[in-house]
Amino acid sequence: MLTAAQVAETYFLESRHQLLEIAAHFDRYDAAVAREAAGNGRSAGRDEDGRMSRLREALAILAAPRAERERTVALLELFARE
Amino acid sequence: MQIIQPHYHAIARTAQDYERMAMSGVVAVAEPAFWAGFDRLYPETFIDYFRQISEFEPTRAAQYGIRHFCWVAVNPKEAENPTLTREVLASFPEFFAKPTVLGVGETGLHKATRNECESLEAHVELAMRHGQLVLIHTPHLADKAHGTKRVLEVLAGMNVDPARIWIDHVEEQTIKPCLDAGYWVGFTLYPITKCSPKRAVDMLEKYGIDRILVNSSADWGPSDPFTLQECILEYRRRGHSLQEAIEVFHNNPCRFLGQNPKFDIRPIRVESLAPEPVPA
Numbered sequence: 001m002l003t004a005a006q007v008a009e010t011y012f013l014e015s016r017h018q019l020l021e022i023a024a025h026f027d028r029y030d031a032a033v034a035r036e037a038a039g040n041g042r043s044a045g046r047d048e049d050g051r052m053s054r055l056r057e058a059l060a061i062l063a064a065p066r067a068e069r070e071r072t073v074a075l076l077e078l079f080a081r082e
Numbered sequence: 083m084q085i086i087q088p089h090y091h092a093i094a095r096t097a098q099d100y101e102r103m104a105m106s107g108v109v110a111v112a113e114p115a116f117w118a119g120f121d122r123l124y125p126e127t128f129i130d131y132f133r134q135i136s137e138f139e140p141t142r143a144a145q146y147g148i149r150h151f152c153w154v155a156v157n158p159k160e161a162e163n164p165t166l167t168r169e170v171l172a173s174f175p176e177f178f179a180k181p182t183v184l185g186v187g188e189t190g191l192h193k194a195t196r197n198e199c200e201s202l203e204a205h206v207e208l209a210m211r212h213g214q215l216v217l218i219h220t221p222h223l224a225d226k227a228h229g230t231k232r233v234l235e236v237l238a239g240m241n242v243d244p245a246r247i248w249i250d251h252v253e254e255q256t257i258k259p260c261l262d263a264g265y266w267v268g269f270t271l272y273p274i275t276k277c278s279p280k281r282a283v284d285m286l287e288k289y290g291i292d293r294i295l296v297n298s299s300a301d302w303g304p305s306d307p308f309t310l311q312e313c314i315l316e317y318r319r320r321g322h323s324l325q326e327a328i329e330v331f332h333n334n335p336c337r338f339l340g341q342n343p344k345f346d347i348r349p350i351r352v353e354s355l356a357p358e359p360v361p362a
Contacts, residue, residue: 013223013274013275014274017273017274017275017278020278020281021278021280021281024278024280024281024284027284028280028284031284031287031288
C-alpha cells in the first residue's frame with residue numbers, strides 16, 4: 001500500500017484537475033444566471049431541485065479538515081437525498 | 083466537419099492517430115519543435131529532428147490525406163545551454179526556406195530563468211528579422227502565471243507584431259493580458275495537467291472567438307489528440323452553430339497560420355443548397 005506522502009503526490013494532479021472542473025462548473029452556472037438576469041430583467045438561476053446547493057454542501061464536507069466517517073459515504077448519502 | 087489541429091507532436095504518435103484524425107475530419111496539423119524528454123547535447127541532433135518534422139513527417143501525414151506543417155525552435159527546457167542554443171539558431175534560416183516550415187516555435191519559458199528569457203528573445207528576434215510567425219510556450223501548473231507575465235514583459239521590450247505571435251497554453255488566469263496585448267492565444271487540452279475541453283468552451287463563451295486557437299498538443303506524455311474533438315462536441319452541445327465551430331476549429335488556424343503564405347488552406351463557410359427541382 002502507498003504511504004501518506006505517496007498518496008498525496010500520486011493523486012494531487014488528478015484532484016487538482018477535478019477541482020478545476022468543479023470551479024468551472026460553478027463559474028459556468030454563475031455566468032448563465034447573470035445572462036438570464038440580463039435577458040429578462042429578473043433574477044434567474046433558480047436551483048429548483050437543489051443540485052447546486054448539494055454540490056456546495058459536498059464541497060463543505062470535503063473542506064472539513066477531519067471527517068467522522070468516510071467522505072465518499074457522506075457524499076453518496078448527500079446525493080441520494082430527496 | 084473540417085478541423086485543423088494547430089499544435090500536434092506527430093513524431094511522438096502512431097499512424098493510428100493520423101488515421102483516426104483523418105476519419106474525424108482533421109485536414110491539417112502543425113508540429114512545433116518539442117523537448118525530447120531529455121536535454122539534447124549536439125546541434126546536429128536538432129538539425130536532424132528539424133529534418134524529420136519538415137521533410138519526413140509530411141509524407142507520413144499525407145498517407146492519410148492530412149497536410150503537415152511544422153515549426154523550429156530550441157525548447158525552453160534546453161535553453162540553459164546558451165552555446166547550443168546559438169548554434170541551433172544559426173540553422174533556422176535553412177529551414178525557413180522549406181515549404182512546410184511556418185515559423186519559430188515552440189520557444190517560450192519553462193522556469194523563466196535568465197537563460198530562458200535570453201533564448202526566447204533571440205528566437206523572437208530571429209523570427210521577426212526573417213518575417214516568420216512565432217509560437218510561444220508558457221509554463222505548466224504553478225509556474226504558469228509568473229512565466230506568462232515574463233513572456234509578456236520580454237515581448238514588450240521588443241519590436242514585434244503581436245498579430246504574428248501565438249502565446250500557447252493560456253488558461254483562465256493568463257488569457258486576458260495576452261489578448262489585451264494583441265497576441266493570439268492557444269488553449270491546450272490535456273486530460274489532466276492543462277486546460278480541459280469544457281473549460282476551453284467556457285473561455286470561448288467569455289472572451290469570444292477572435293484570436294483564439296484550440297489544440298490538443300498530443301505528445302509522448304499523457305495526452306490525447308481527440309480532446310480537440312471533445313471540445314468541438316462540447317461547443318456544439320451548448321448550442322453553437324456548425325459555422326461557429328468551423329470558425330474556431332478550422333478558420334482561426336487558417337487566419338493565424340495563413341499569415342505565412344505556405345499555409346494555403348483557406349477559411350470555409352457552410353452553405354445550404356437551394357432545393358433542387360423534383361423530376362417530373
